[in-house]
Amino acid sequence: MSAGTCRWPKRLRLLLLLFLIPEPSLVAADPRPDTLLVMFWNVENFFHYKSEGQGGSEEEFSSFGSRHWTRRRYLRKCNAIAKTILAAAAAAGTEWAVRAERAASAERAEQAAGTEWAERAEGAERASMAAGTAAAELGRLPDVVGFAEVENRKALTGLLRETILRKTDYAIVHFDSPDRRGIDCALLYRPSTLGQVRAEAKHLYDSAGAVIPTRDILVAVFDSIAILVNHHPSKVGSAGGSGRSVAMARMDALVDSLVQAGCRRILCVGDFNDDVWRNGADPGVVRSRRAQPGNDGPSNAPQAPAKSPPSHSSSRGTIKYNGEWEKIDGCFYRGSGVAEETVLAFPFLLEEDRAYGGVKPRRTYSGPRWKGGVSDHLPICVSIAP
Numbered sequence: 001m002s003a004g005t006c007r008w009p010k011r012l013r014l015l016l017l018l019f020l021i022p023e024p025s026l027v028a029a030d031p032r033p034d035t036l037l038v039m040f041w042n043v044e045n046f047f048h049y050k051s052e053g054q055g056g057s058e059e060e061f062s063s064f065g066s067r068h069w070t071r072r073r074y075l076r077k078c079n080a081i082a083k084t085i086l087a088a089a090a091a092a093g094t095e096w097a098v099r100a101e102r103a104a105s106a107e108r109a110e111q112a113a114g115t116e117w118a119e120r121a122e123g124a125e126r127a128s129m130a131a132g133t134a135a136a137e138l139g140r141l142p143d144v145v146g147f148a149e150v151e152n153r154k155a156l157t158g159l160l161r162e163t164i165l166r167k168t169d170y171a172i173v174h175f176d177s178p179d180r181r182g183i184d185c186a187l188l189y190r191p192s193t194l195g196q197v198r199a200e201a202k203h204l205y206d207s208a209g210a211v212i213p214t215r216d217i218l219v220a221v222f223d224s225i226a227i228l229v230n231h232h233p234s235k236v237g238s239a240g241g242s243g244r245s246v247a248m249a250r251m252d253a254l255v256d257s258l259v260q261a262g263c264r265r266i267l268c269v270g271d272f273n274d275d276v277w278r279n280g281a282d283p284g285v286v287r288s289r290r291a292q293p294g295n296d297g298p299s300n301a302p303q304a305p306a307k308s309p310p311s312h313s314s315s316r317g318t319i320k321y322n323g324e325w326e327k328i329d330g331c332f333y334r335g336s337g338v339a340e341e342t343v344l345a346f347p348f349l350l351e352e353d354r355a356y357g358g359v360k361p362r363r364t365y366s367g368p369r370w371k372g373g374v375s376d377h378l379p380i381c382v383s384i385a386p
Contacts, residue, residue, distance in 0.1 A: 034386050036225060037140055039088050039344075040269035041379035042148040042329060043081060044364060045183070048155040049074040061151070067365065073372075074155075075162055077364060080348075080374045082163035087346050088381050089141040141168060142381065145188040148215070148231035148271045149375075150174065156186060175201035177216040185218040185229040185270070194222040204243075204250050214243065217251060219258075225335070225384075226263045228254060230270025244274055255334060265335030267382065275317075275327050318343055318378045323356030329380055337386045344379045 047061035049071045061069040150156060153174045160170055174186040189197060201216035218229040230251060233243030251268055258266050317325030333339035351362040351373065362373030 035140075036144075036384040037089070037142045038144045038146065038227065038267060038269060038331075038382045038384070039085065039142040039379055040146040040148075040229070040271075040329065040331070040382070041081075041084070042231065042271040042375060042377040043077075044149050044375035044377065045151075046077065046081075046147065046149055046155050047074075047151040048158060050154070066368070068370070073364075073370065074158065076372060077374055078159045078163050081159060082165045084344065084346065084349065084374070084379060085142065085145055086164065088344055088379070141190065143190050143193045144220075144227055145170070146218075146227065146229040146269050147186045147188075148229070149183040150186040151182060152176065152184070153186075156188070160188070171197075173197060173199045173218065173220055175199075175216065175218065177201060178203070178211055178213045179215045180213050183215065183231075185215055185231050187218060187220060187227070187229055189220065189222070194224065197222055202250065202254060204246055206246070212243065212246065214247075217247070217254060219254060221258070221263065225265040225267060226258045228266070228268040228270075230268060230272060232271065232273045234273050244272070248272075248276070259334070265337070265384070266333070267335075267339065267384065268332040269330070269380070269382065271329050271377065273328055277327060277330060318380065319376055320353065320356075320360040323353070329377055331380065331382050333382070333384065335384075337384055339382055339384045342381045342383070344381055349374060349378060 045061060047069060049061075049069050061067050147156075153172055156172045156174060160166060160168075160172070169190050169192050170188040171191055172186065172188060174184060177184045185201075197220050199218065199220040201218055203216055204212040204214055206212055212233075214233050215231040220227045220229070228251060230247065232247040255266050255268065317327040318329040319326050327343075331339065331341055349361060350359040351371075353360040361376050361378055363371055363376045364373055365371060
């Protein structure tokens with residue numbers, strides 16, 4: 001009997017595992033309905049694979065572009081993003097843990113064979129185990145998932161239609177921005193927990209009143225909270241520092257306007273392209289704050305934000321540059337209750353750092369070479385308890 005014939009029963013078991021085990025509903029009753037869960041992630045060049053003829057990065061990340069950004073690669077990234085959202089949520093709790101245990105046995109049996117089935121088992125096992133782990137800690141789908149570096153609504157529509165997220169009730173908020181790279185801020189939200197949304201994109205302006213060609217700040221106002229999704233100018237270029245100062249001041253002004261309009265809870269999340277927590281955010285510039293876990297003081301006091309330690313990893317930041325972890329993604333919170341932030345460094349988002357040791361986020365591309373990861377950033381998750 002050939003080796004291929006001998007392996008067939010294992011493949012059959014894996015097929016049964018992946019396709020015949022019923023999937024739990026992902027729109028389940030929330031175990032902690034008064035707690036708000038918000039996730040943010042810079043998903044690094046999340047482009048749809050079909051070009052719309054606008055040139056630049058949009059042309060580069062297409063099936064016929066220099067990156068060879070095919071439908072297969074796009075869907076692989078979509079599935080990885082979806083797995084991470086489920087890992088942060090684990091809405092189905094122990095059911096995912098049970099499936100993870102079964103998947104682990106099948107994956108270990110097939111891994112040595114090096115077949116495509118082993119690759120599928122590995123993905124199922126990792127996503128399920130991460131979801132089962134997070135279930136005990138978070139126990140619900142994020143009410144909001146904010147993104148940076150999203151090309152357009154089409155990219156997000158594919159994420160919701162072509163992955164397990166089709167079983168959720170997420171809706172999309174996205175506006176095109178004047179950014180030269182063609183990337184925007186966006187968010188997904190759950191109407192079942194947050195109701196209707198009023199959203200708009202806010203430009204950044206220079207001293208002459210001209211629109212700065214960078215990412216807008218996305219403002220989404222729900223009944224119970226206002227959320228601002230940020231992606232501030234990068235450190236690349238001589239104007240990077242001043243651009244970030246403009247963005248922080250703009251965010252601060254938007255927070256003040258929301259307070260004057262009667263918003264009682266405001267959360268700013270994003271990629272700030274600087275460790276504003278370590279450097280000490282100026283409370284005169286950023287009056288919103290992130291509440292420190294366990295702080296019983298008034299959450300709307302104008303003070304510098306406190307940084308909570310990350311979990312799920314030994315890393316101390318959200319991005320690794322030249323061997324050093326930096327915390328450039330995070331949040332500021334203003335309002336009642338306590339906001340606690342977690343860096344989600346799940347193992348399937350990481351790879352070995354051969355140059356500096358330890359681990360680092362696994363990117364989609366390293367230069368022109370496709371690596372099959374998601375991003376050079378790790379996501380964060382913010383839990384706001386009353």
